[in-house]
Amino acid sequence: MPNRSGPSLSEVLHVTANCLVVSMFLFPLAWMGFGAFKSDGDLLSPSPVWLFAPTLDHWRFIFANWAVGQHLLNSIIISVATTVATLALGFPAAYGLSRFPLWRKDAVLFDILSLKMIPPIAAAVPLFLFAKQTGIYNTYLVLILFNTAFQLPFTILVLKSFIDEIPREIDEAATIDGCSPLGAMWRAILPLALPGLICCALFVFIFTWNEFLLANVMVAGNLRPLPPIVGLALTHRGILWGPALALGLVVLLPVLALSFSLSRYMARGLTFGAVKG
Amino acid sequence: MAFVGPGFLYILLIVIYPLGFSLWASFTNMRLTSPIARFVGLDTYAQALGNEIFRESLIVTGLFLVTVVVLEFILGFALAFSFSRMRGTHPVMRALLLLPVMATPVSVGLIWKLMLNSDFGIITSWGELLGFGRVLWLSDPVLAFMSIVIMDVWQWTPFMFLILLAGLEGLPREPLESAAVDGASPLQSLVHVTLPLMKRIIVIAVVFRLMFAIATFDTVYVLTKGGPARATDLVTLFIQREGFVNLNIAFASAVSFLVLIAVLIATTLLFKRELSDAK
Numbered sequence: 001m002p003n004r005s006g007p008s009l010s011e012v013l014h015v016t017a018n019c020l021v022v023s024m025f026l027f028p029l030a031w032m033g034f035g036a037f038k039s040d041g042d043l044l045s046p047s048p049v050w051l052f053a054p055t056l057d058h059w060r061f062i063f064a065n066w067a068v069g070q071h072l073l074n075s076i077i078i079s080v081a082t083t084v085a086t087l088a089l090g091f092p093a094a095y096g097l098s099r100f101p102l103w104r105k106d107a108v109l110f111d112i113l114s115l116k117m118i119p120p121i122a123a124a125v126p127l128f129l130f131a132k133q134t135g136i137y138n139t140y141l142v143l144i145l146f147n148t149a150f151q152l153p154f155t156i157l158v159l160k161s162f163i164d165e166i167p168r169e170i171d172e173a174a175t176i177d178g179c180s181p182l183g184a185m186w187r188a189i190l191p192l193a194l195p196g197l198i199c200c201a202l203f204v205f206i207f208t209w210n211e212f213l214l215a216n217v218m219v220a221g222n223l224r225p226l227p228p229i230v231g232l233a234l235t236h237r238g239i240l241w242g243p244a245l246a247l248g249l250v251v252l253l254p255v256l257a258l259s260f261s262l263s264r265y266m267a268r269g270l271t272f273g274a275v276k277g
Numbered sequence: 278m279a280f281v282g283p284g285f286l287y288i289l290l291i292v293i294y295p296l297g298f299s300l301w302a303s304f305t306n307m308r309l310t311s312p313i314a315r316f317v318g319l320d321t322y323a324q325a326l327g328n329e330i331f332r333e334s335l336i337v338t339g340l341f342l343v344t345v346v347v348l349e350f351i352l353g354f355a356l357a358f359s360f361s362r363m364r365g366t367h368p369v370m371r372a373l374l375l376l377p378v379m380a381t382p383v384s385v386g387l388i389w390k391l392m393l394n395s396d397f398g399i400i401t402s403w404g405e406l407l408g409f410g411r412v413l414w415l416s417d418p419v420l421a422f423m424s425i426v427i428m429d430v431w432q433w434t435p436f437m438f439l440i441l442l443a444g445l446e447g448l449p450r451e452p453l454e455s456a457a458v459d460g461a462s463p464l465q466s467l468v469h470v471t472l473p474l475m476k477r478i479i480v481i482a483v484v485f486r487l488m489f490a491i492a493t494f495d496t497v498y499v500l501t502k503g504g505p506a507r508a509t510d511l512v513t514l515f516i517q518r519e520g521f522v523n524l525n526i527a528f529a530s531a532v533s534f535l536v537l538i539a540v541l542i543a544t545t546l547l548f549k550r551e552l553s554d555a556k
């Protein structure tokens with residue numbers, strides 16, 4: 001469509017309406033962000049306070065009393081290790097599924113997806129007993145092991161959708177040049193699949209970072225990552241709202257920053273590769 | 278096989294093992310407090326199906342799933358349609374809209390617990406301005422159920438929006454243009470041209486949304502913990518309570534399996550054909 005001189009009135013209204021909708025969806029996040037910097041008086045006032053003198057009291061409180069530095073470190077260690085382990089296991093599996101014939105491949109792909117449909121709570125009790133029996137209860141390892149398993153089906157399907165788009169001639173050329181199948185995967189496909197790997201790494205990191213159910217039961221005390229600490233702060237009697245909001249924001253900020261850079265691949269990621277967005 | 282092997286073996290070990298264990302446990306009377314279990318056949322299943330609290334939580338879950346998926350689909354589609362007709366959609370706007378989807382669920386629960394608080398919540402005070410008085414969102418069963426629906430719709434409408442928008446933008450232009458030439462009204466071409474063309478992507482959006490919605494736990498756990506009067510007691514919260522608070526492993530396992538079977542049947546019916554078409 002050729003560009004006319006300028007936007008018409010109805011176009012301006014349309015864009016404004018859409019901007020309004022977007023800001024409605026953002027408002028709750030912003031409101032929490034404000035709250036984390038409000039004094040208790042402003043925060044608990046019966047009528048909403050819009051203009052306030054920001055304070056860092058709640059931030060000092062959570063780092064001093066709730067050991068947020070330690071839990072933040074736990075979250076980072078668990079999420080990074082899970083991401084690395086998931087990609088290391090998921091990339092070869094995705095490559096194999098994309099390139100080689102497999103017995104009843106469609107059924108296998110569907111079963112991978114079905115696994116992801118299992119609500120994690122359905123597996124939580126036996127995993128808990130498993131962790132207790134093997135003595136890995138209350139370690140970083142237990143969360144890394146289990147989160148990796150829960151993220152693998154997603155990673156395999158999304159990575160496969162990326163690898164499917166790389167022409168097979170690349171593999172063939174690498175094989176002619178004397179590469180083994182493993183070498184072809186490593187030297188020829190891996191660099192080309194890098195966007196897919198980065199996309200999956202960010203998703204897996206965020207999903208693991210957000211994970212609450214397992215983190216809440218598999219570890220205790222100092223080893224807990226951030227989400228169970230938020231849960232704890234909110235289910236006690238007499239919620240300390242200021243610190244709770246500051247803590248909620250500590251958890252949320254990295255996710256918001258990372259998901260912003262992911263938006264290009266969001267449709268593909270959230271449908272496990274079924275939609276190429 | 279060498280490529281696929283390690284990944285699959287790992288999934289088998291960590292995902293299939295607990296399922297096998299659960300299946301076995303669900304035929305026993307195992308409790309965490311006395312791990313010496315006796316085989317009781319289908320007794321635990323009979324107990325679960327006869328349990329009123331479980332049946333109520335199934336009704337709450339069903340009601341929740343239908344309400345949120347329908348609302349999110351309608352809102353998401355309207356929004357996607359509006360965005361797809363806008364000249365030069367700014368990618369930043371889309372990226373911003375997706376923040377609720379990726380946001381940490383416990384923080385989402387925290388945000389809504391703050392906004393719906395009966396003493397100082399901003400939504401409560403807006404309600405007062407509109408003449409509703411101080412609405413006790415989280416202490417009334419019906420309002421509490423509405424609260425978890427509102428929270429979920431806020432969080433997941435952007436998900437529907439994004440997938441449907443990807444679908445709308447991928448549509449071929451010719452069918453719509455020829456419909457316009459034939460004199461179809463915008464509504465007619467939406468119903469008779471756009472929606473049929475979008476069928477596959479609508480199925481994907483709805484099935485994926487259902488799949489995530491069934492697992493809803495963290496947000497509701499933080500916002501209402503299933504209360505008041507179990508009005509928001511989703512089946513995931515019920516399982517968590519039986520397994521980790523009442524330590525009744527057999528019972529929690531049996532309930533998990535009933536849910537699992539329902540999920541697998543539903544997704545297979547809805548999705549298997551669409552997924553094979555996609556490849």
